Amino acid sequence: MGVGYDLHRLQSGREMVLGGVIVPADKGPIGHSDGDVVLHAIIDSILGAAALGDIGGMFPDTNPAIEGIASLEMLRLAVERIQSRGWAVGNIDVTLILERPKISPFVEAMRDTIAAALGIGPEAVSVKAKTNEGLGEIGRGEAAACHAVALLRAASRAR
Numbered sequence: 001m002g003v004g005y006d007l008h009r010l011q012s013g014r015e016m017v018l019g020g021v022i023v024p025a026d027k028g029p030i031g032h033s034d035g036d037v038v039l040h041a042i043i044d045s046i047l048g049a050a051a052l053g054d055i056g057g058m059f060p061d062t063n064p065a066i067e068g069i070a071s072l073e074m075l076r077l078a079v080e081r082i083q084s085r086g087w088a089v090g091n092i093d094v095t096l097i098l099e100r101p102k103i104s105p106f107v108e109a110m111r112d113t114i115a116a117a118l119g120i121g122p123e124a125v126s127v128k129a130k131t132n133e134g135l136g137e138i139g140r141g142e143a144a145a146c147h148a149v150a151l152l153r154a155a156s157r158a159r
C-alpha cells in the first residue's frame with residue numbers, strides 16, 4: 001500500500017483539470033504540467049506502494065522532454081513502471097480538498113477516467129471531495145489539495 005499527497009496553487013485564467021476531467025471553474029492550478037492534483041496524488045500513492053520513489057523523481061521538471069505532459073499520460077507511465085516490477089493496481093481511494101466549484105457532478109467521470117488509465121474497473125476507484133470549511137489558503141480558494149491511497153497486488157505470473 002502507498003499514500004500520496006499533492007497541492008497546487010490556483011490562479012484565474014487556468015483550466016481546472018481534476019482526475020483527468022475538465023471542470024468549469026473561475027480558477028485553475030498553476031503547474032509544470034496541467035496541475036491535476038488528483039492524478040498527481042494517485043501517481044505518488046502507486047509509486048510509494050511499490051517503493052519506487054515519487055512523481056518528482058520520475059518526472060523531474062528540469063526534463064524538457066516532459067514539458068507540458070498530460071497528467072493522464074504520467075499516470076499511465078507510472079502504472080507501466082509498477083507493472084514492470086511485478087505489481088498491479090488493486091484499488092485506489094482519493095480525497096480531494098477544494099472550496100469550489102462543487103465536484104459531485106464530475107465524480108463519476110473522474111472515476112471512469114482514472115480507472116481506464118489504471119486498467120481497472122471504476123468500482124475499484126473511489127473519489128471523495130470536501131471543502132476546507134473556508135479556512136486557510138484552500139478555504140479562500142487559493143489552492144486545491146488531494147490525498148490518495150493505493151493498494152497494489154502481485155501481478156499474475158502468467159502475464
Ligand SMILES: [Zn+2]
Pocket residue numbers: 006007008031035036037040
Ligand atoms: Zn502536482
